[in-house]
Every structure is written in C-alpha cells, then in structure tokens.
Amino acid sequence: MPPGGKLYVDPVxxxxxxxxxxxxxxxxxxxxxxxxxxxxNQTRYEVMKGDPAVVEQRNLAAVVHPGSA
Numbered sequence: 001m002p003p004g005g006k007l008y009v010d011p012v013x014x015x016x017x018x019x020x021x022x023x024x025x026x027x028x029x030x031x032x033x034x035x036x037x038x039x040x041n042q043t044r045y046e047v048m049k050g051d052p053a054v055v056e057q058r059n060l061a062a063v064v065h066p067g068s069a
Contacts, residue, residue: 005054008057008058019038021036022034022035030050033047033048
C-alpha cells in the first residue's frame with residue numbers, strides 16, 4: 001500500500017480526451033477500476049471497483065512544487 005494508505009488523483013483530461021477508464025490498477029493487494037470524464041472545464045472521477053475510501057482527490061501540483069505559485 002502507498003504511504004498514508006491512499007491513492008491520490010488529480011485528474012485533468014485534455015479537450016481531445018473526454019473519457020478515460022483505467023482497469024485492474026493494482027495497489028498493494030487492492031485492485032481498482034477508475035473512470036475519468038470531462039464535465040465542462042473540470043475532470044471528474046468515479047471508483048468503479050475497489051474501496052472508494054482509499055481514493056482521494058488532491059491538488060498534486062501543490063504537493064510536488066510547494067510554494068511555487
């Protein structure tokens with residue numbers, strides 16, 4: 001399992017890719033199917049398989065580059 005026991009996502013799909021599915025994403029002993037789709041200017045996600053409590057949306061740019069805004 002990853003640090004903190006979470007799978008963090010920060011989905012941003014480009015205009016030309018309105019929908020994306022990831023299947024059989026393995027994280028430790030867990031397996032996930034995730035669906036990402038564009039709604040207006042935002043990208044949404046849904047956990048279709050696996051524990052949704054493990055998946056959390058987070059602004060990863062702020063984590064990777066703290067204080068660079």
